[in-house]
Amino acid sequence: MIQLGILGLGTVGSGVAELIQKNQETIAKRLGKNIEIKKVLVRDLRKKRPFIAEGKITDNPGDILEDSDISIVVELMGGEEPALTYIRQALASGKHVVTANKEVISKHGKELLDLAQKEGVNLFFEASVGGGIPIIRPMKQCLAANEIIKIMGILNGTTNYILTQMTEKNKSFGDALLEAQKEGYAESDPTADIKGSDAARKLAILSSIAFNTRITPDQVYTEGIDSVNLVDINYARELGYRVKLVAMGKRHSDEVEVLVAPMLLRERHPLAGVSGVFNAILVEGNAVGRVMFYGQGAGKMPTASAVVADIIDAVRSKNGNKIYCTCYDELNVMNPGLSTARFYLRLRVMDKPGVLSKISGAMGENQISLSQVFQKNTQNGTAEIVMVTYEVPFENLQNALDEIKAYRQVEEISSVIRVEGES
Known part of the structure; x- marks a missing residue:
């Protein structure tokens, strides 16, 4: 019998409890052992809890962190604190830890992985990026023979849903955001999503693994989608593009380029057709070429699927098979100003002779060549x-x-958006 303690019983926590109960027989056959949830930490003991037997709920973290019978701690509280403190304490007590906490892993992953190695236990965090999409494990194991050249992904379902509504339903940004909130795809305060910081945390985790160097969210150049206008969506369509919020990491010899920004993608690009709340990640290796991971990047049961898979791996790894921090390089993060790309620009100007010539002159003085110019x-x-x-x-x-x-x-520079791929 393997006994678990779960920290947090919100959307994902209740999904994990439900999935363990629902698939208990299948999991036991695959492991040769039963998994039991012994204790669950919650804030409010009075709230009704589905799928949890009476007597397992506690509001005292010590009931989990100090219980020697609990060998695996599953942290699903979210936020930096007190989750970080509890994870440290669990690892220091010789317990395996499974977490979906992208904020903690993106900021403190190396420290926690080093602590896990010191204590001879494992830290698993598959669900911290991509929800139910397997990506952490494939990058650490299946693609381990490759030098990763580039990763590129749609890592936030909220922003992808908003941009899909703008593209397919011709909705304004404000109306698409309200729709996302109504459907439960966006929080009442969607700042972390629409400003790009959620995707930046996920990219920091993926880039640290892909390029074997420590990347933190504050090093990721980040733009959100709040400045993307329906006009730009429609002009992009006329030019054969779709607008997506893209997270991209790229290796340049001794430097790493990391950014999150809206981008125009050719309609035939693999990421251009990723719609709604779905996520997708492209990984390019020097041996395997380009591979793509696609699926539901968030949600109760998809994320629970990744968490329970990590729990199963934690059980299997109790006597070995531990993978620790692989950030053995110390690569510089490229200055965002030196990052090169093609750009889409939209300007409002006085309709007078010579204005376009003057703008083109400023471009030429800064070694910028124009591929396409339209007056609308x-x-x-x-x-x-x-x-x-x-x-x-x-x-x-x-x-x-x-x-x-x-x-x-020039009355206004209305939009500046990167263009990914060939001209």
């Missing part, structure tokens, strides 16, 4: 200019735009 929606003496550049360092574009903003004929 001319009315009341104002024209909308849409441009797509060839590949250029980001700082060159910023310098050019700083000059262009100062021109009295």
